[in-house]
Amino acid sequence: MRSVRARAAIGATLVVAVALVAAGLAVLSVLRTNLIDQADLQAEVAAREVAGQLALDTAYADLDLDDEEDHPVQVTDEEGRVVFVSKGLRAISGTASTGVSPVPSASAGATPSPGDDDDDDGDDDDGGDSARPARGEVSSDDPDVSDGTATVDGKQADYRFAAVEATTPAGLTLTVHAGAPLAAEQEAVDTVRGAMLTGLPLLLAVVAGVTWLVTRRALRPVEGIRREMAAITASEDLARRVPEPGSRDEIAALARTTNETLTVLEASVERQRRFVADASHELRSPIASLRTQLEVAEAHPELLDLPGAVADTVRLQVLAADLLLLARLDAGEKPGAARLEVGALVREEVSQRTGDRIPVTVEVAEDASYEVNGSRGQLVRVIGNLLDNAQRHAANRITVQVAADGGGVRVEVRDDGAGVPDDERERIFERFVRLDDARSRDDGGAGLGLAIARDVATRHGGTLTVHRAPEGGAAFRLWLPRAA
Template identity: 80%
Template sequence: MRSVRARAALGATVVVALALAVAGLAVLLVLRANLTDQAGLQAEVTAREVAGQLALGVPYDRLETGDEEDHPVQVTDEDGRVVAVSKDLEAISGTGTDRVTRAPAPTPSPTPSPTAEDGDDDDDDGTDSPDPARGEVSTDDPDFANGTATVDGDRADYRFASVEATNAAGLTLTVHAGAPLAAEQRAVGSVRGAMLTGLPVVLLVVAGVTWLVTRRALRPVEGIRREMAAITASEDLSRRVPEPGSHDEVARLARTTNETLTALEASVERQRRFVADASHELRSPIASLRTQLEVGAAHPELLDVTGAVADTVRLQALAADLLLLARLDAGERPGTALLELGALVREEVSQRTGDRIPVTVSVPEEAGGLEVTGSRTQLARVVGNLLDNAERHAGRAVAVAVRAEGGGVVVEVTDDGDGVPEAERERIFERFVRLDDARTRDEGGAGLGLALARDVAVRHGGRLTVTGAGERGARFTLWLPDAR
């Protein structure tokens, strides 16, 4: 079954069927046990009535057994001989013997009369002598058994109770009295029939209701599926799936799907813009380099080697930035090397010998608490990009400070340039964004440095922000979590 509705309806039907079957079986067992116990109680009452007559010395042929058809009675002695049966009893089973013919009773031996000497002994023992003219009925719980009996040609099932009694002659007799199980069988049969008749109806209702409810619940899912198929066919990521007004799992699925589509649309748009901007940025140095090489090929004396090398270096740096951004977008995880950020900043500044403005470095003497984990190459690129940006816009001073703060390490790069307008402080971290559109590409770069720096910081679990530095200038703050 490929349909969720069909599987849900089948599963619910099977579960309900099993539950009803178990519950019905339990009801039948309890009903049968209760009715059987009632029949056993009736049989016990009859058996004790007959046993009481035997204890009083009533002759076997004068025993009153009540309704013989409803309560067949069989009396046996200690040797298992049948000494009395109820009227019209033709066959019996379940009482230990299936004989229904009275056996000749043996002549009981006379009961010795107590002598005076015996009476003295009894008085000495402090016990009372039993009345020789009267027997007794056992007070023990009777034995029960199921069997059959044929009374006046009608055979039926009975519940038999066996009670022992001692007559006046001291003979122990066992009275087997039965109570019919017809009522129990009729009741159990009626209940079983009602269950078997009602079970298919209940299962049909359960299957139908489950089918309808599941169909109604999954209708929004089908709408989501159709819309997603349409989006896939049209490649229009601006479309969204319908969101139901409910607050259940389907509504959450629709909202999550729309959020995914929004993120996917933004990612695709960013990728398209990235490709377009990269193509535009690469075209300029390539065109310039080609022009210089063509001029050099035609007029070697006019070849601008310095300009060609500069364009080649710029092209190489741009390609490296694009490659790193592509790796970051692909989800490349940063390294796990342990780095001392103060030493990394000192090393990066020491290599910048051609800067037009000297960089002031402030790092604590004891830099043991300035360790972070990550990629040394990528973090060095972040520091270098921040210094390049500061050198490009600074008037007379660029400063770098490293310190521990807030469970991490902070690197601050400050310049005294014109600063960044507050409304543009987030936009400058977008790719290929240059606030001064009038400046030349050689002076302004491609607009990838700050975007790359923030991406690397985020990948390392940190953040990169920009604020004002007093009355003039900008302060870029890089925060990275402490290695500890």
């Protein structure tokens, strides 16, 4: 099932169905238990009433029975023989005996007591009277309760029977079984069950319909987002944006995030297009110059400008290397994890720059250690690019200082040139940006050095910023976290 609305409706319906079925079973169980408890109480009351009469030595024929149809009674003696049944009782089950025909037995009101025998003989022996109890007893223990059936006046029904023991004044122990009908309990349970079975499908249909409608309404903005994204994909127009609903729910957050992603994607694509255009432009100049010199040399070998051809080739090689490094950085290439000493790295790079226009002064404490983790080649490229930039703009002095700075190492390259205007301090880190196009092009700069330096610093967990140097020129500060 591919529809979210259908899955939500079916899921909600199943959950509600399980909950309602569980609740219905619990209600039926509680209702049944309460009704059975009431029947047990009625049966116990009826049994104790009859037992109390027997304890008073009431004859069987004189027993006062309430509603014999609703409360059938069976009395058995100590030997389990049936000595009395209520009027109309034709069959019984669930008691100590299934008999419904009384048999002769010594019972209350049937056999004279010993005291009566003595009175007939004229014997006034008080000892005989004291040996016989004045009245019987009814057991105070909780009665035994059981399920059973009884047929009264030709009608069979289910009953709950309570068994209560009674002792007659003559010392005879009788067991009274009195029943309470379960018809009301069964009728109530059946009524509730029928109502649940009738209402459950209707309620589930309502739940499914409401869930379908609510889910449809909730997912309507998602459908709008999907259609707009499909249109953007078809048109390749990244300037378009998906509609943002006015609600503050997750769908609105999704729409905002989608638009933010489209904005970043549009900027990235635009940056890539500009990069390709600028790279093509930068590559065109040295290639055209080199081709012109080679064509002139082919026609007039004596006019070959070999140093110029070499310079153009070197410039082309450097530009190709810069473009390749930027491509790797854009592809997410991670820097190495080698442990490097920044001070030694700076001294080594400065010592190899023998053809610089202005000597470079290095300020590094001899007894200090400034270790970082990263790629040696990329960090050397950063230092070299900063020095190249300083060489192009310095007047008489360039200084490189390495020092600790908080939890990292700071490399600062300063010159005494014209500096960088405040409003241009971020722009100079963009690709192919040159504040002085003519001079930079003559010196071989393509506007990639500072962009590469900042990208490498960022990927090493550091920063690269530009400030005003004490000498009046620019101060580029490279900060890198110390090695773990």
